[in-house]
Amino acid sequence: MPELSIAPARNLSGAVRPPGDKSISHRCALLAALAEGPSTLENYSTGADCQSSLACVEALGVEVTRAPGPEGGKADAKITISGVGLRGLRAPSAPLDAGNSGSTLRLFSGVLAAQAFASEIGGDASLSRRPMRRILEPLGRMGARIAAAAGEQGKDCPPLRFSPAPGPLQAIEYVLPVASAQVKSAILFAALYAQGTTVVAEPLATRDHSELLLRHMGAPLQVRRRPRLQVELAGPVERLAPLASFRIPGDPSSAAFFLCAAACFPDSDLLVDEVSLNPTRSALLDVLARLGAKPQVVSVEERAGELVGSLHLDGPKDGLGGTVIEGEEAVALIDEVPILAVLATQTRGGIEFRDVAELRVKESDRIAAIAQNLRALGAECAERPDGLLVPGNQKLRGARIATHGDHRIAMAFAIAALRAEGESVVDEPECAGISYPGFFADLERLAER
Numbered sequence: 010m011p012e013l014s015i016a017p018a019r020n021l022s023g024a025v026r027p028p029g030d031k032s033i034s035h036r037c038a039l040l041a042a043l044a045e046g047p048s049t050l051e052n053y054s055t056g057a058d059c060q061s062s063l064a065c066v067e068a069l070g071v072e073v074t075r076a077p078g079p080e081g082g083k084a085d086a087k088i089t090i091s092g093v094g095l096r097g098l099r100a101p102s103a104p105l106d107a108g109n110s111g112s113t114l115r116l117f118s119g120v121l122a123a124q125a126f127a128s129e130i131g132g133d134a135s136l137s138r139r140p141m142r143r144i145l146e147p148l149g150r151m152g153a154r155i156a157a158a159a160g161e162q163g164k165d166c167p168p169l170r171f172s173p174a175p176g177p178l179q180a181i182e183y184v185l186p187v188a189s190a191q192v193k194s195a196i197l198f199a200a201l202y203a204q205g206t207t208v209v210a211e212p213l214a215t216r217d218h219s220e221l222l223l224r225h226m227g228a229p230l231q232v233r234r235r236p237r238l239q240v241e242l243a244g245p246v247e248r249l250a251p252l253a254s255f256r257i258p259g260d261p262s263s264a265a266f267f268l269c270a271a272a273c274f275p276d277s278d279l280l281v282d283e284v285s286l287n288p289t290r291s292a293l294l295d296v297l298a299r300l301g302a303k304p305q306v307v308s309v310e311e312r313a314g315e316l317v318g319s320l321h322l323d324g325p326k327d328g329l330g331g332t333v334i335e336g337e338e339a340v341a342l343i344d345e346v347p348i349l350a351v352l353a354t355q356t357r358g359g360i361e362f363r364d365v366a367e368l369r370v371k372e373s374d375r376i377a378a379i380a381q382n383l384r385a386l387g388a389e390c391a392e393r394p395d396g397l398l399v400p401g402n403q404k405l406r407g408a409r410i411a412t413h414g415d416h417r418i419a420m421a422f423a424i425a426a427l428r429a430e431g432e433s434v435v436d437e438p439e440c441a442g443i444s445y446p447g448f449f450a451d452l453e454r455l456a457e458r
Contacts, residue, residue: 013438013449015426017407018456021271021324024280025451027259029054031444033218033285033315034257035112036194038062039120040222041252042071043201044092048252052283053088054260056416056444058110065107065117065130066090070099092251095201100126104168107132109372109443114167115144115191119198121171122153123178131168135372135414140164143187144195151178151199151207180205180244187367188340190215193240197223197230200242201249210239213337216289221314226250258317259284262344262417263445265293267455268322269345269352270424272302277324279455280307286316292341294320296349300329300356331358331401339364339396346397347421350379353399354388355428366395372443373413382410382422386429407431416443423449427456 034054039062041048053059067073072091098120105121107113107130114130118141121128131137137158142165145155154172157165180203185192193209197219200207220240223230226249231241264281271277286309294304302325309318334342334349339362342349346365353360368375380392383399385408391398407429412419419441426433441448 011436013435015423015433015435016458017429017431018427018458020274020457021267021277021279021427021455022457023455024282025264025267025455026282027263027284028056028445028447029257030260030285031056031059031262032112032190032216034059035062035110035116036218036222037252037255037257038066038090039116039198040226040249041090041092042066042069042098043095043120044226044249044251045094046092046251048090048092049254050088050090050252051254051256052259053257054444055446056442057108058112058443061106061108061110062113063088065105065113068101068103068105092249095246095249098124101128104129104131107136107167109133109136111136111139112191114141114169115195116198118144118148118155118169119195122148122151122155122199123174123202124171125173127170127172129168129170137167139370140166141169143189143192147181147183147192147196148199150181150183151203152176153178153199177245178203180207182208182210184210185212188213188215190219194219197240197242200244201228201246203244206241206243208239208241210237213340214238214289215340216287218287218315225313226252252313255313258312258315260444261285261290261293263448264320265345266348266420266424266448267451268293268297268304268320269348270427271322271324272297272300272329272352273355273424273428275324275326275328277322279322281320281322283317284320286318288316289341292338293345296332296334296338296342299332301325301327302329329356331356331360333361333363335363343367344417347375347379347417348424350383350390350397350399351421351425353401354383354403354405354425356401359399359401361398362396364395371415373415373418375415375418378411378413378415378418382418382425385409385411386425405429407433409433410435412437412440414440416440416445420445420448423452
């Protein structure tokens with residue numbers, strides 16, 4: 010599908026169940042492979058990124074069995090991963106292909122760094138431009154031998170080539186220079202094999218899915234909050250227990266597009282079913298409430314340490330206010346900035362985004378892509394090196410949306426098209442399949458015209 014036309018909507022109504030959480034799916038695939046025995050995963054993300062992680066697991070000699078769920082649909086797919094144990098991976102016969110997935114590349118690097126065989130991992134053209142210094146430096150300090158490509162402007166980029174270390178990895182104490190759950194996780198996964206207790210300190214709290222899964226699977230992991238926030242893992246770990254049966258909660262970053270869309274329409278009525286309510290992922294709900302939309306938690310349960318529930322959102326009758334997103338909240342909302350920038354145009358006071366320079370090195374330069382598409386839609390915005398200022402009370406007009414092959418830009422501006430006057434055209438809409446293959450079908454089903 011080279012492009013997709015989207016007509017304005019008058020409302021958003023109905024129920025949606027987002028695909029399985031990307032962050033949890035990636036981690037489940039890798040940790041289940043390292044467990045001793047089979048793990049059964051339901052609602053594993055159907056997005057291309059998480060399928061890349063499964064393909065890498067298989068390339069390392071781990072059996073993955075796919076079976077349809079009780080309803081026969083992709084969203085209910087069951088996957089069984091026959092874990093080979095922490096020391097049972099086999100050398101791949103070819104370079105591992107992470108596709109477009111930075112998560113796959115960074116998480117697997119932590120494990121590949123500790124193996125007794127040589128390996129290589131790379132990806133598509135977009136991933137090959139993304140700098141990897143943040144994982145190379147701490148893994149190198151642990152004793153890993155990794156060679157990176159020069160990339161653009163001499164940066165350390167994929168593909169990454171791993172040579173067996175001369176001895177076991179060594180534990181380190183490491184303070185993350187930039188808050189990053191992926192870098193934290195790569196270090197913790199390497200720490201499973203390292204001699205001694207590895208300590209990772211965070212400047213700001215990031216997603217804790219790795220910690221919850223590792224602890225649930227029996228790893229000796231502790232989280233301390235004083236005198237600083239840090240995670241400790243004592244290695245080498247001998248065994249991880251399998252995830253006997255785990256239904257992965259829906260992805261809140263995917264749900265965010267529909268929650269923000271509902272907040273744009275005063276008469277909307279939206280139910281988001283079975284989504285992750287992990288406290289490190291709930292910042293969007295706080296921002297929506299602060300703006301004047303009030304998502305309600307209508308059910309909640311716990312699975313393997315993860316909170317899962319359903320959310321209901323009625324469109325705010327009195328409209329939306331304005332806010333500033335910065336610091337720790339900006340870190341927590343890094344994936345939601347594109348859709349929040351769209352929402353900002355429909356508020357009274359606008360939204361200012363600070364401390365989001367990380368968006369410059371995502372699948373695209375997301376700050377530049379957001380600004381470009383807002384202006385194409387007739388909106389004003391101020392682009393800054395580490396953020397954006399998007400005023401409120403703006404009318405949008407139909408336009409051609411440039412996705413830059415970035416799934417979150419495509420989905421965010423598809424929502425913008427619902428509020429525009431006149432039809433909009435999204436180029437490369439298939440890129441949404443990186444995280445949410447059924448997004449446009451769900452959007453069409455919920456939009457009332």
